[in-house]
Amino acid sequence: MRLSLAFGLCTFAFLAGCNPTTVSDSADFGRFEGDIVASWAENGRDMVLRDTFRYVDSANREWTAPAGSVVNGASIPAAFWSVIGGPFEGKYRNASVVHDVGCDEMRQSWKDVHKMFYEACRCGGVDDSQAKMMYYAVYHFGPRWEPMAETIVQSVDAGNGQTVLQEVASQRMARIDPPPxxxxxxxxxxAFVAEENPHPEAIRELxxxxxxxxxxxxxxxxxxxxxxxxxxxxxxxxxxxxxxxxxxxxxxxxxxxxxxxxxxxxxxxxxxxxxxxxxxxxxxxxxxxxxxxxxxxxxxxxxxxxxxxxxxxxxxxxxxxxxxxxxxxxxxxx
Structure with missing residues (x-):
């Protein structure tokens, strides 16, 4: 991790890439592309990405965190931070960045985004038991979204250069989280993770x-x-x-x-x-x-x-x- 401080702006960058010594049984957990380069936002809590950062999962699917994205670890239930550490600490920093962006954009299903987080944690060197606990945390207590129908009022061209207001059926993605x-x-x-060392599928099912x-x-x-x-x-x-x-x-x-x-x-x-x-x-x-x-x-x-x-x-x-x-x-x- 490279840390520099200038004009009151804290910018950090750290190398991205899976550490093969942390991957057991030759499992493929994908790869990170690029470095995370970010600076503190004015509120002192969020980080703003200065460069685009990517994670490519085991199915060769790209998860992109574009430059300008705001990340803060909010996609990971805060109640677990005392157990797993904060979002900018330790080996799951890379995973938390792409997970934050995936949850903010809501372009893929919440199930896919949380599964990506688990693989990205393993790719970043998080040990198996902690990664499984974190996977349970986001899958069962983390952000969820679903399409929701709604009616909006918009201007419609009525001809002759005139517009009228008209109710139009629309659909948006709505956050409907489970309680923390x-x-x-x-x-x-x-206890579940320590005693059973569950497969990811078992984590989803419980x-x-x-x-x-x-x-x-x-x-x-x-x-x-x-x-x-x-x-x-x-x-x-x-x-x-x-x-x-x-x-x-x-x-x-x-x-x-x-x-x-x-x-x-x-x-x-x-x-x-x-x-x-x-x-x-x-x-x-x-x-x-x-x-x-x-x-x-x-x-x-x-x-x-x-x-x-x-x-x-x-x-x-x-x-x-x-x-x-x-x-x-x-x-x-x-």
């Missing part, structure tokens, strides 16, 4: 429902089970408390909305969270009315060992609910 992982789920993923119900081994299983029991107890108490609070404030709303409207918007977002997790998930929901949709901030919480309610690490989602009550976006980390 809990601390218990991270422990469960670590969804979070099955992860919760998986039988672990020995002391690790007992610790996870005890933690999960405490979490479920807190979730039940939190849910009852929140229902009581909403009932008490039935005549008013912090967002300025009619209480019934605010409740309906929150219920739509909660429905997504609980469908994805298969259980109650304690969180604080804040609704902000917008021009075309309601913006809902979801801050997940848990109870620490001292019995205090604290925010989950990396536990923030933002949802958009249309005026018709449809969930049109759900994005983690912002």
């Amino acid at each position: 992982p809990t601390a218990e789920e991270i422990q469960q993923v670590e 969804d979070r429902y099955q992860l919760h119900r998986r039988s672990g081994h020995g002391d690790r299983r007992d610790r996870i089970s005890s933690t999960s029991d405490r979490s479920r107890d807190f979730a039940s108490r939190w849910d009852n408390q929140e229902r009581a609070v909403r009932s008490y404030h039935r005549g008013s709303s912090r967002s300025g909305l009619q209480p019934a409207t605010e409740d309906a918007v929150i219920a739509k977002v909660r429905e997504h969270v609980e469908q994805q997790t298969g259980e109650l998930r304690p969180a604080v929901y804040t609704v902000e009315p917008g021009r075309d949709a309601y913006r809902v901030s979801v801050q997940y919480v848990h109870e620490d060992e001292q019995g205090q309610v604290v925010a989950d690490e990396g536990g923030l989602s933002t949802a958009l609910v249309s005026g018709e009550g449809k969930l049109i976006e759900f994005v983690n980390g912002r």
